[in-house]
Amino acid sequence: MSQGFGRWRFDVSHKARLGAAALAVAWVVGCANKSSPSPPGAAGGAGGAGGTPNDADATPDVEAPVDANSTPVDAASPVDAEVWQDREAPVGFVHADGARLLDGSGSPLLLRTAALGNWLLNEGYMWRFMGPAGDRGRRIEQRIVELIGETDAAAFWQSFRNGYVTEADFFRISSLGFNSVRLAINARLLMPEGQTAFDENEFRHLEDVVEWGTRQGVYVIFDMHGAPGGQTGTNIDDDADNTPALFTNAMNQDRLVALWTEIARRFSDRTIVLGYDLLNEPLPGTTPNFLPLYRTQLWPLYQRVSQAIRAVDPNHVLIVEGGNWANDWTTLGPPYDANMMYSFHKYCFSCTAADLAASETVSSIQTYLAYRTAWNRPIWCGEAGENTNAWYRAVYQMFEDNGVGWTFWTWKKTRSTNNPYSITPPAGWAAIQTYVQASASDAGPPTVPPAADSKAAFDQFLINIRLDQNTLNQAVLCSLPAAISSRVGCPTVGD
Numbered sequence: 001m002s003q004g005f006g007r008w009r010f011d012v013s014h015k016a017r018l019g020a021a022a023l024a025v026a027w028v029v030g031c032a033n034k035s036s037p038s039p040p041g042a043a044g045g046a047g048g049a050g051g052t053p054n055d056a057d058a059t060p061d062v063e064a065p066v067d068a069n070s071t072p073v074d075a076a077s078p079v080d081a082e083v084w085q086d087r088e089a090p091v092g093f094v095h096a097d098g099a100r101l102l103d104g105s106g107s108p109l110l111l112r113t114a115a116l117g118n119w120l121l122n123e124g125y126m127w128r129f130m131g132p133a134g135d136r137g138r139r140i141e142q143r144i145v146e147l148i149g150e151t152d153a154a155a156f157w158q159s160f161r162n163g164y165v166t167e168a169d170f171f172r173i174s175s176l177g178f179n180s181v182r183l184a185i186n187a188r189l190l191m192p193e194g195q196t197a198f199d200e201n202e203f204r205h206l207e208d209v210v211e212w213g214t215r216q217g218v219y220v221i222f223d224m225h226g227a228p229g230g231q232t233g234t235n236i237d238d239d240a241d242n243t244p245a246l247f248t249n250a251m252n253q254d255r256l257v258a259l260w261t262e263i264a265r266r267f268s269d270r271t272i273v274l275g276y277d278l279l280n281e282p283l284p285g286t287t288p289n290f291l292p293l294y295r296t297q298l299w300p301l302y303q304r305v306s307q308a309i310r311a312v313d314p315n316h317v318l319i320v321e322g323g324n325w326a327n328d329w330t331t332l333g334p335p336y337d338a339n340m341m342y343s344f345h346k347y348c349f350s351c352t353a354a355d356l357a358a359s360e361t362v363s364s365i366q367t368y369l370a371y372r373t374a375w376n377r378p379i380w381c382g383e384a385g386e387n388t389n390a391w392y393r394a395v396y397q398m399f400e401d402n403g404v405g406w407t408f409w410t411w412k413k414t415r416s417t418n419n420p421y422s423i424t425p426p427a428g429w430a431a432i433q434t435y436v437q438a439s440a441s442d443a444g445p446p447t448v449p450p451a452a453d454s455k456a457a458f459d460q461f462l463i464n465i466r467l468d469q470n471t472l473n474q475a476v477l478c479s480l481p482a483a484i485s486s487r488v489g490c491p492t493v494g495d
Contacts, residue, residue, distance in 0.1 A: 087174060087217035093315045094219060094274045096339050101317075101378040101405065104271055111274075111380055111405025112483055113180040113221065114173045114420070118413060119164045120205060121186035121225045123236060124436075126413035128425065133439035135235035137186060137226070143436050147454040159462050161205060168467045169411065170212040176420075176477065177484040180274060181218055182382060182407050183209055184225035186238055191228070191259050198262055206263070210270050219274040221319070222263060223382070228255035231282040233290050244283060247294035253301060261308045268313035275317030277382060278305050281345060283331075285324030291331070295323055298331050306337060319343050321382065329367070335377050342375065343382035344368050346395065360394035362402060369402060378405075385409035386418060389479035400481050408480070412470055420477055421470040428457030 092104020103109045118126040122137035134140050145153045173181060189202040206222070213220045224231075229252030230239025239245060246252045260276065267273045282298055285291035306318050318340040323331035326345040348359045358364060365381075372379045381399055385392075385408050399406040412421035431449040438446035463469060478490035 086215050089214045089217065090219070090271050093271050094317060095315075096317060096341060096378050098376045099372050099378055101341065101380075109179075109405075110400065110403065111180050111219075111407070112178050112481075113182050113382075113405065113407035114178045114411045115182045115184065115223075115383060115385075115407050115409040116165055116169075116209075117184045117225075117410035119161070119184070120189060120202075121184045121238060126410070128414045128429075128433060129436045130433070131437040131440045132235075134436035137238040138188075138240065140436075143439060144458070146439075146448065147432065147435065148451055148458060152455060152458075156458050156462070160465070161202075163462060164465045165209075165411075166467065167208075167212040167216070170209075170216040170218055172467060173411070174216040174218050175487065177487050178408075179217075179219060180221060181209070181213065181411075182221045182223045182277065184223050184280070186226040187224065187228045187255070187259055188226065188238065190263075191255060193228075196258075198259075203266070206267075210267060210272055213272040214270075218272070220272055221274050221277055222267075223277040223280055224256070224260070225280040227279055228252040228259070231279050232284055233288055234284065236281065242288070244290050244294065246279075247283070247290075247297050253304070256301075257305055257308045260305050261312060264309040264313035264316070268315060273316055275319050275341065276309065277319040277321070277343065278302055279321060280382075281321060281325045283323040285328060291323045291328065295331050298323055299333050302332075303336055306340075310337070315339075317341050319380070319382070321345070326382065329371055334375055341378040341380055342368070342371060343380045345383040346381055347384065347386060348391065349386070356391065360391060360398065362398055365398070365402070365404065368404075380404065381406040383407050383409040388418070389475050392476065392479040396480050412465075412467075417473055418476060420473060421467065422473060423461075423470055424464050426457045426460030426464055428453050429461070432457055 090104050094101065094103055094109060096102075101109045101111070117123065122140050124130070124135040124140060127134070127140065129135070129140065129143075132139070134143050141153070141157070144156060147153075148156070170181070183206070185206070189199060190206075191198055209220055212218070225236070226238040227246045229245030229247075229249055230237040231244055231246045233239060233242050233244040237244075246256065260278065264276065279298075279302075283291045283294055302320050309316075309318065316339070318337055319342075320332060320340065321343045322329040325347075326343060329342065329344070332342065344365070346359070346365070348356055351359065362369075368379050381404055384395060384399075384406060387395075396406055396408075408420070410419055412423060413419060414423045415425050416422040428449075432454060435446050435449055472488075474488055474490070477488045478485045
């Protein structure tokens, strides 16, 4: 029944999912960086010294009236003319065939993936929170408690999880021509710290994603973005103290194995699940430079996790990333499984003009193309983005020209012009931004905004995060390859 959805079944489920998304509104009524440094040029193309994405300045947002019922700017987009209905679910499992990735019918599959960041693992820059006091999920959670209290904060997070991504997003992702999503997950939500039991409420979101993907014909890749203890020692893994404790505490590796085994057990028979991205961007080799300390642990850990997965799931693709923001493949080895794929990431933060130009050429990924031949396994760009439309136009087409699947990081974030959708900051957001940033100051405790004002801002934020309230950045989509850009009414040359 999970894969044979008739129209009636879809309508019931669709209404249920809309009801879940509407919890954001119900709470309002009832309660009346990507900051990782860029990869070095030798490992992943042109890089830089790191920094924040180019639209994530630290300036608090200027207040403006927010109309919660405003018409999205993409109201006339061709994808809106489509009738929301069931799409054909895939038959058979996606799998590696030598260096090719094939779908369940045996046809070549080029991944065009939308990354779902900031939903189940929060990153401060996507909220436009600057500074260490709001740079990761656990710290954002603490700031919200300080602003509105524990009870309202708990209700906020329940509504946020139910509203930030819904089936409406999956329908739009599919309508735009993306064929897959990469879901960033946080281990401590699924397996709370200090516990061995799994949180069924949090697992429900993974189950929802699989159901939505099935109905909308969108493959799902689970991405361990925040491993137990943290695999990077930076904000992006939501670690507690800026250390990669996955590699300093053996218990965290045991927990990683247990969590991946449970995920694989639950979804082993779901054909819409493409695979498991075992660790996101492990062990940076720039600043901070943890790679030399722990690099010898990475490949054996991948093998251990994979062996545990294969004990319960022989079907899904195993995805491994190199050290140093995924891009140092000397930390990896030849394939240990017939059904595995290697992943790199591509950014160019704080680049010189020469580095930026070099990053747009095939020479910037030649190392990975060579590994594809040598190891005879598929390769995939598991993240690229946070740049200009001109860069997107060159880089994503370069991937396609070389048969490399790609991922756009990320689907939506707050007040953004360089990704598909933007969330409007609500009135009162600047005061919250200022409080969060000042919380890391040496000048003493910051002044806490009135709780009622903060509550009103978070209430509105829960409305604004919904897709029907987001703003489409059409120019971003028009910079992507034709499989995407042909669907959004892009102006032709001369228009």
